[in-house]
Amino acid sequence: MRIEISSNGIKLTAVPDESELSKARVFYVYERFIKDTDQVFYIGKGKGDRFKQLDRRNFYFLKVKEHFDCDVRIVKEGLSEYEASVLEEEWFSQREKEGHILTNIAVPNGVGANDLPEKYEYMLPLL
Template identity: 45%
Template sequence: MARKRELDVRPIYYIYEWFKVNTLEVFYVGKGKEERLHEMDNRNDHFLRTINKYDCDVRIYKSRLTEQQAFELEIERIRELKLLGQAQCNYTSGGEGCSNWTNYVDEETLKKWRESNAFHSKGKEHPASKEIKIILRTGEILIFGTEKECAEYFNVTPMVVSNWTRIVPTKWSKRSKLIKEIHFKGKIIKYPEPKEEPRIAENMKEVIEVITEDGKVLHFLNTESCGQYFGFGSPRVTINRWLKGNAKISMKKKKVKEIRRTKIDYDDFLRKQRLS
């Protein structure tokens, strides 16, 4: 059914462009009248993030247009810029936002306006489909129009962001601590609940580990201290025999189930020694 709308025939409309000052890249094209180009109402999140992040300005592309002329030029200008990889904050092809809704504009006219847009007439995928939505563990939702914009936000390369949209990380990944879900091209990538990465001790040291019959685990830095603990007159000789398995009777008398050399975190060992 045709949409009920009345077009203003007064030449009071204009087409405006928001652009980045440093690169002159146009990121948004709009139709307006009076002070619309400076107003921030009814702007999408991508637009608002862009003007907050970059040094931006706005300019009039063409003025003194009727509403129909403004619609048609808006569509054409967005089409031109999309082909150049710009107008990234325009999520539609334009030709919308009519001021009044009392009379009809026939569907044939609307179709003509839409078909003048390259992304519709040539069957191309609209850039809005490349939107990346990231839900953080904090509940915050971030929406990016392109991989490049997402990469700039997280201070990584676009290739890294591309991998984010294709590869699910492990539960040990730093990304899992930050990100809960990524929505991209109709696909939802759910990140596993994060777990603390196993700590790899930097200061490993070989010690003698003794396990007693009652399950107690003892660590000694050398055979001398181990033998002295068990009260031997020749501590090194006796403990070396234990390690070689040549003194099982002696071990049984001391209620030792097992003895071996192993490596432990030396810093952790010292902490336990201070607490004991």
């Protein structure tokens, strides 16, 4: 986590400094969702076929994937690693504000499936 200060105010961010990240425009941001309800349950960034990989996913992610017909969509592609990191953080916050309950464990804003209370009702029968 680091603090960014700009003319728009002060922001706490998990995005590393741009100079530390790849400038190659091969990154994208994606989201996984439940087809029947369009409930988004995961936001990620990657390159290549990262969005297809299901290894190293957490318990909650795997339970949703196991019990629901799910799909993935690319939110935006052709990004540098920094741009993808910023968009991932922004998109995560936007989807949360819309009421989507995300299973991300390591999340940009510090909340997620570690806080598995009643807000995860749609997942409770799976646990």
